[in-house]
Amino acid sequence: MNLKILPLLVLLIIGLSLFASGCTGPSNSHINESTGQKAEVTGSGEPIIVAVSLLPQAEFVEKVGGDKVKTVVIIPPGADPHTYEPSPRELGEASEARMYVTVGTDMPFEKVWIDRFESINSGTLIVNSSNGIKLRGLVEGENGKAHEELDPHIWTSPVNAKIMVENVYEGLAKIDPGNKTYYAQNRDAYLKELDALDSRIREKLEGKKERNFMVYHPSWGYFAADYNLTMIPVEIEGKEPSAEDLAKLVDLAKEKHVKVIFVQPQSSTQSAKAVAEEIGGEVVAVDPLAKDYIANMDNVSDIFARNLV
Ligand SMILES: [Zn+2]
Numbered sequence: 605m606n607l608k609i610l611p612l613l614v615l616l617i618i619g620l621s622l623f624a625s626g627c628t629g630p631s632n633s634h635i636n637e638s639t640g641q642k643a644e645v646t647g648s649g650e651p652i653i654v655a656v657s658l659l660p661q662a663e664f665v666e667k668v669g670g671d672k673v674k675t676v677v678i679i680p681p682g683a684d685p686h687t688y689e690p691s692p693r694e695l696g697e698a699s700e701a702r703m704y705v706t707v708g709t710d711m712p713f714e715k716v717w718i719d720r721f722e723s724i725n726s727g728t729l730i731v732n733s734s735n736g737i738k739l740r741g742l743v744e745g746e747n748g749k750a751h752e753e754l755d756p757h758i759w760t761s762p763v764n765a766k767i768m769v770e771n772v773y774e775g776l777a778k779i780d781p782g783n784k785t786y787y788a789q790n791r792d793a794y795l796k797e798l799d800a801l802d803s804r805i806r807e808k809l810e811g812k813k814e815r816n817f818m819v820y821h822p823s824w825g826y827f828a829a830d831y832n833l834t835m836i837p838v839e840i841e842g843k844e845p846s847a848e849d850l851a852k853l854v855d856l857a858k859e860k861h862v863k864v865i866f867v868q869p870q871s872s873t874q875s876a877k878a879v880a881e882e883i884g885g886e887v888v889a890v891d892p893l894a895k896d897y898i899a900n901m902d903n904v905s906d907i908f909a910r911n912l913v
Contacts, residue, residue, distance in 0.1 A: 652780060655701035657714060658685060659895045660759045661733060661768065665705060667794040668772045668787050672780065676701055678717065681893065682869065685756070686842060688713055699724040703775050708732035709739060709756040731775035733768040734758050743825050743835060760892050761826035762802045762901060766795055801898050805831060808909040815912060816860040818853070820867040820876045823892040833908075838865060844875050854882040864911040866890050 651674040654665045662675040676698050679685045690698070690713075698704075704721055706714045721728045742755040758764045773791040777784045809815075815833045817824075822837035836856060840849055856862075863885040865876040873887055880887045890907055894900035 652703070652776075653701045654776075655698045655704040655728075657705070657707050657711075657717075658759070659893050660765075660897050661705050661707070661772075663895050663897045664733075664765065664769050664772050664794075665776075668769060668791045669776055670786065670790050672783055672786065673776070679713075681895075684871075685711065685713070685893075690717075695720060695724075699728070701728055702779050703729045703731055705731045705733050705772060705775065707756050707758065708734035709754040709758065711756050729775055729779050731771055733771045734764075735771050736767045737764050740825060740829065743822050743837060755822070755825045757823045757892060758826055759897075760824050761830045762798050762805065763830050764826055765897065766798050769794055769798070797898055801901055804902065805905040808905050809833070809912070812909070812912040814861050816862055817908065817912065818857055818860075818862045818865045818879070819890075820865065820873065821871045823868060824866070824890075833912075834860075836860065836862065838876050838879060839871070850875060850878060853879050857883045857885070861913070863913075864888050866907075868892055 651672060652669070653676060654669065654673050655676040655678055656662050656665055657678050659677055659679075659681060662677050665673055665675050678690060678694070678698055679688050698717075699721060701721075704717070706718065708714070718730055721730065737758050739754050739758070742753045759768060769791060773787055776787045780787075809831050816836060817828070817833060818836045818838060820838045822835060822839065824833075824835050827833070828835040836853075838845060838853060840846075845853060857865075857879060862883065865880045865885065865887050867873045867876045867887055867889055869889060869891055876887050879885075888907060888911065890904045891900060892904075
């Protein structure tokens with residue numbers, strides 16, 4: 605073992621303890637609707653309650669549903685979607701939803717939710733937002749190997765976002781056919797915005813020679829695939845890398861001319877910082893779970909463009 609990695613090991617331990625203390629989840633409710641009564645569809649004037657797993661999905665539902673819908677986000681901002689467990693109260697509130705839009709990539713929490721929705725409230729329409737998306741394996745580790753586990757971060761690709769929006773439309777049209785035309789118009793307008801976003805990203809990344817990037821948590825695999833980039837994750841199988849793994853990552857970063865390690869607000873940054881220090885680079889935050897999808901993706905792609913040479 606190389607002596608140079610001892611400071612990395614210390615940082616790693618500090619990082620792990622910070623991580624453990626920082627992931628206790630939210631204290632305030634993220635469920636903004638608890639009428640105690642299921643909204644009646646069509647003509648009642650009450651918005652339809654639609655539950656979604658993640659914030660960007662709430663944006664898609666609101667863009668298509670407009671003032672006819674109210675969203676309930678099951679994974680609160682800042683919580684880790686891979687490990688989050690809802691409280692019984694949250695479950696009760698979300699069960700008022702007429703429709704639940706899942707990510708649909710076999711994430712364990714969604715399976716639990718679908719079962720509970722079905723047992724508590726058989727009237728909820730489950731819409732799989734990944735329907736029609738070509739799913740990829742979750743890439744983990746310094747070798748970039750794809751595991752059998754599906755990569756759930758489908759929304760980080762605007763091309764996939766368009767399919768997710770289409771699936772939301774199909775669901776809303778099914779539970780509220782009276783407003784089908786309204787939903788179709790909203791969908792079309794938003795799909796145009798997503799097309800424009802996709803073109804802007806392609807333009808920004810055009811001509812970049814070095815297309816490797818390093819990221820703590822492997823959220824950007826679909827984004828990378830669509831824009832011909834290569835993602836190198838720091839986190840290995842959902843855990844901080846070992847000192848040995850870190851040393852390998854440092855070598856790999858040097859070899860691939862990586863200067864920046866991307867991190868997201870939901871994950872630890874200590875090992876990312878450790879790698880960045882070793883390569884004389886820096887850690888830059890990008891959030892895959894922001895609600896304002898288009899503004900966030902413009903921002904994220906600006907950051908990618910600035911940091912790829
Ligand atoms: Zn994730």
